[in-house]
Amino acid sequence: MDTSSHDVLLVGGGGAGLRAAIAVAETNPNLRVAVISKVYPMRSHTVAAEGGASGVIKADDSLDEHCYDTISGGDWLCDQDAVEAFVREAPEELLRLEHWGCPWSRESNGHIAVRAFGGMKKKRTWFAADKTGFHILHTLFQTTLKYNEIQRYDEWFVTKLLIDDGRVQGVVAIELMSGRIQAITAKSVIVCTGGCGRVFPYTTNAAIKTGDGMALVFRAGGPLKDMEFVQYHPTGLPFTGILITEAARAEGGYLINKDGYRYLQDYNLGRPEPRPVLRSMELGPRDRLSQAFVKELERGRTTKGPYGPVVHLDLRHLGERLINQKLPFVRELCLKYEGLDPVTDLIPVRPVIHYMMGGISTDIDGATPLPGLFAAGECACVSINGANRLGSNSLPEILVFGARAGKAAAEFAEAAPDAISPAVIAQANDERRRLEQDFLHESGGTERVATIREAMQKAVEEGAGIYRTESSLRDAAQELSELQERARNISLDDHSRTFNTELLSALELTCMLDVATCIVHSALHRTESRGAHQRTDYPKRDDRNFLAHSVITRTSSGNIRIDYAPVTITRWPPGERVYGQQQPETIKQVASA
Amino acid sequence: MNIPMIEMQVARYSPERDAQPYLQRFEVPVKPEWVILDALNYIKDKLDGTLTFRWSCRMGICGSCGYMVNNEPKLGCATFLSQYLPGPIKIEPLSNFPVVRDLVVEISEFLEKLKRVKPWLIHENGNGAGEYLQTPSQLEEFRQHSMCINCLLCYAACPISGLDPVFIGPAALALAQRYNKDSRDQGAEERMAILSHPEGIWGCTFVGECTKVCPKHVDPAGAIQQYKLAAAMEGIKQFLMPWGQRQEER
Numbered sequence: 001m002d003t004s005s006h007d008v009l010l011v012g013g014g015g016a017g018l019r020a021a022i023a024v025a026e027t028n029p030n031l032r033v034a035v036i037s038k039v040y041p042m043r044s045h046t047v048a049a050e051g052g053a054s055g056v057i058k059a060d061d062s063l064d065e066h067c068y069d070t071i072s073g074g075d076w077l078c079d080q081d082a083v084e085a086f087v088r089e090a091p092e093e094l095l096r097l098e099h100w101g102c103p104w105s106r107e108s109n110g111h112i113a114v115r116a117f118g119g120m121k122k123k124r125t126w127f128a129a130d131k132t133g134f135h136i137l138h139t140l141f142q143t144t145l146k147y148n149e150i151q152r153y154d155e156w157f158v159t160k161l162l163i164d165d166g167r168v169q170g171v172v173a174i175e176l177m178s179g180r181i182q183a184i185t186a187k188s189v190i191v192c193t194g195g196c197g198r199v200f201p202y203t204t205n206a207a208i209k210t211g212d213g214m215a216l217v218f219r220a221g222g223p224l225k226d227m228e229f230v231q232y233h234p235t236g237l238p239f240t241g242i243l244i245t246e247a248a249r250a251e252g253g254y255l256i257n258k259d260g261y262r263y264l265q266d267y268n269l270g271r272p273e274p275r276p277v278l279r280s281m282e283l284g285p286r287d288r289l290s291q292a293f294v295k296e297l298e299r300g301r302t303t304k305g306p307y308g309p310v311v312h313l314d315l316r317h318l319g320e321r322l323i324n325q326k327l328p329f330v331r332e333l334c335l336k337y338e339g340l341d342p343v344t345d346l347i348p349v350r351p352v353i354h355y356m357m358g359g360i361s362t363d364i365d366g367a368t369p370l371p372g373l374f375a376a377g378e379c380a381c382v383s384i385n386g387a388n389r390l391g392s393n394s395l396p397e398i399l400v401f402g403a404r405a406g407k408a409a410a411e412f413a414e415a416a417p418d419a420i421s422p423a424v425i426a427q428a429n430d431e432r433r434r435l436e437q438d439f440l441h442e443s444g445g446t447e448r449v450a451t452i453r454e455a456m457q458k459a460v461e462e463g464a465g466i467y468r469t470e471s472s473l474r475d476a477a478q479e480l481s482e483l484q485e486r487a488r489n490i491s492l493d494d495h496s497r498t499f500n501t502e503l504l505s506a507l508e509l510t511c512m513l514d515v516a517t518c519i520v521h522s523a524l525h526r527t528e529s530r531g532a533h534q535r536t537d538y539p540k541r542d543d544r545n546f547l548a549h550s551v552i553t554r555t556s557s558g559n560i561r562i563d564y565a566p567v568t569i570t571r572w573p574p575g576e577r578v579y580g581q582q583q584p585e586t587i588k589q590v591a592s593a
Numbered sequence: 594m595n596i597p598m599i600e601m602q603v604a605r606y607s608p609e610r611d612a613q614p615y616l617q618r619f620e621v622p623v624k625p626e627w628v629i630l631d632a633l634n635y636i637k638d639k640l641d642g643t644l645t646f647r648w649s650c651r652m653g654i655c656g657s658c659g660y661m662v663n664n665e666p667k668l669g670c671a672t673f674l675s676q677y678l679p680g681p682i683k684i685e686p687l688s689n690f691p692v693v694r695d696l697v698v699e700i701s702e703f704l705e706k707l708k709r710v711k712p713w714l715i716h717e718n719g720n721g722a723g724e725y726l727q728t729p730s731q732l733e734e735f736r737q738h739s740m741c742i743n744c745l746l747c748y749a750a751c752p753i754s755g756l757d758p759v760f761i762g763p764a765a766l767a768l769a770q771r772y773n774k775d776s777r778d779q780g781a782e783e784r785m786a787i788l789s790h791p792e793g794i795w796g797c798t799f800v801g802e803c804t805k806v807c808p809k810h811v812d813p814a815g816a817i818q819q820y821k822l823a824a825a826m827e828g829i830k831q832f833l834m835p836w837g838q839r840q841e842e843r
Contacts, residue, residue: 039647039649039655039657040700040704040743042655042656042742042743043649043650043655043656043657044655045649045650045655047650047654047655047742048650048652048654048655095723095724098724098725099714099716099725099777100713100714101713101714101772101775101777101778103732103735103736103739103775105729105732106727106728106729106732107729108728108729109726109728110724110726110727110728110731111724111726112724131654131740134654134742135739138739138741142707142712142713142768143713143714145707145708145711145712145713146711146713154701154704177693177699206649206650206651206655207648207649207650207651208649239626240626240651240652242651242652243652306626329654332653333652333653336653336671337652337671448638448642449638449642450637450638450639492642493641493642493643494642494643494645496607496609496610496643496694497609498607498608498609498693498694499645499693499694499697500645501637501645501646501647502637502642502643
């Protein structure tokens with residue numbers, strides 16, 4: 001079997017992976033680092049992030065306030081040591097991107113401009129108009145081109161982690177262009193494969209976001225943490241699920257129901273004011289806004305659309321000039337994909353799946369419990385996001401923890417032995433035979449990829465949507481277990497070795513089924529409501545039993561096991577989440593401490 | 594409600610099977626909100642799992658889904674089916690690139706060209722502390738050229754890229770100009786040394802097709818013209834000044 005070898009291997013070439021690759025190169029230029037990505041890196045989904053990246057930079061702001069907003073936004077499930085490190089390092093990382101050329105929007109005096117964002121008590125979100133993720137990804141990708149030591153495997157898909165002698169030693173991957181299956185060995189591996197929004201039917205996420213890295217680690221016996229916490233973004237376009245950024249509300253947009261009423265005032269989110277108020281109304285956290293939508297639907301106050309109920313986002317009062325300057329992509333998306341102009345028309349929106357708070361369990365340096373294996377970005381769970389991520393925290397997260405994981409993986413590789421165990425090559429050969437047998441030969445199967453994928457998406461949305469119950473989750477778990485069986489019987493039309501995208505879809509589907517199963521089982525076991533996990537049969541937060549991370553693993557016998565790990569509390573004891581105009585008590589105490 | 598159908602003629606080519614590309618016909622429903630990409634996914638999911646094409650974000654920002662639609666380069670996700678009624682619609686791989694399979698083209702050559710123009714910020718202080726200040730009007734100088742999503746529609750439209758594969762081409766040149774015009778960058782001279790070679794900018798005959806097809810209004814043609822002007826000035830300076838003096842200036 002063909003084998004190539006590196007010191008540090010990145011799986012995934014989005015923002016976290018590219019930032020990690022640069023960190024490896026800067027930690028030790030002699031390390032052979034490589035990035036494997038199933039798409040060309042500049043196609044990665046970081047590209048679609050719109051609104052901005054949070055980082056304390058202005059004189060009226062403080063690290064403690066960013067910590068408090070993040071922790072209360074996460075309903076106290078964040079690890080506070082991780083949040084403190086994150087908040088401290090975010091401004092440095094954003095500044096580093098500025099030095100690499102990121103075209104941040106500016107104030108008239110040339111300093112970085114910041115905007116308001118949901119759940120944030122101060123304006124601290126850096127932005128590049130409303131294409132922040134696009135500019136961050138392209139800046140990172142173009143900057144990696146300057147490092148000759150960063151090698152790339154573009155359009156390769158990783159199917160298995162190679163583990164022997166108690167440490168991760170590389171991966172098996174398939175090159176799409178040629179169909180070649182080979183082992184790529186390394187002394188340390190960092191998984192940066194992003195989220196898994198495609199497990200659900202309506203999502204802001206790109207087609208590539210199929211939870212591959214989470215599934216790889218889960219199959220290797222590694223732990224996934226807090227998988228029940230999935231974020232609905234309150235403002236996606238119906239049908240496509242395309243994101244209309246929170247920045248649209250930060251700039252002053254209103255959410256209105258079918259009567260033109262700013263309904264959020266009925267859900268303990270403050271009083272409507274003409275101008276946006278921080279941590280209030282439309283600038284509340286995403287979990288609460290998405291939940292309010294369901295309540296409006298139950299009250300019959302949403303509007304019927306061809307793809308289900310919607311409410312409306314009203315930007316008309318902002319005027320054409322501000323929309324063009326601050327929200328040009330929102331206008332472009334509405335014009336091109338909905339045939340409407342936000343300058344004169346209301347935008348129909350609904351909650352759509354946006355972000356995975358849970359993921360591969362890591363420590364504060366991106367290390368997983370499997371020696372040699374690291375993870376960063378949306379696929380990982382450190383956790384700084386807890387039960388609900390605040391908007392604009394994910395872009396600095398990929399930078400801070402991408403850099404930390406890169407540095408830690410480089411140091412691990414420096415100390416690791418050179419030799420690759422023969423057992424690893426034997427594993428790789430087995431994996432190649434499995435792939436060829438299951439997919440590339442005529443199998444006699446009868447199931448189509450698309451049929452199972454649609455059934456999975458329906459089951460997960462019905463069972464583990466914005467509101468969940470024991471029976472809805474049990475039904476979903478049952479359906480998923482049947483779909484897992486049916487997926488063994490998939491028949492491909494395509495047996496070609498050249499750019500076989502049907503094979504890729506089948507492999508992605510098996511990843512999604514594993515991730516979906518973890519989401520549903522983790523949700524079933526958490527019998528409380530917290531942040532984005534709302535159980536109508538257990539409507540209260542239960543700190544006595546569940547101020548804890550769920551940790552789901554697959555045992556060697558193939559069963560699922562769920563444990564709970566403590567949450568790290570440093571300075572912010574669990575309190576009530578207060579939004580609206582009143583100042584929460586805790587923040588005053590912390591500020592005066 | 595009666596959903597109209599449209600005939601899609603999709604280019605098929607498999608190097609393992611076919612000597613030549615050919616068009617295959619499919620009947621696809623035209624829902625009002627469907628774009629070309631929805632039609633291709635309909636074919637792949639329901640009719641023929643072997644149809645091969647790239648796509649990802651379906652919101653015009655990842656740059657994966659450029660195809661020739663009735664001989665024009667378009668983003669599959671940003672082109673509505675209904676505008677082609679009653680049909681047929683012909684979908685082919687982007688022109689001027691080698692075809693890997695069906696609608697997938699080989700773009701590694703472009704990645705090489707991208708690297709050659711040094712598309713990163715060159716600043717003598719490297720990672721020094723503090724913000725590099727930049728006013729909104731300085732940002733505006735290069736903002737337009739920083740919007741390129743690498744979808745390569747401009748290469749498919751460019752007659753020179755078709756004739757001369759070594760021509761660096763519109764997107765990469767616009768990117769070079771994006772950094773040259775960035776007030777924080779000090780690398781224009783370094784880039785000029787690469788680009789003023791014949792295969793750099795001089796190949797462009799200013800047909801302007803690149804700017805016409807660009808879905809993000811990057812205006813590569815404008816960038817190339819500015820570049821030529823700068824290079825011509827540089828050429829005149831070289832002619833007028835003795836070599837040693839020019840070295841000292843740097």
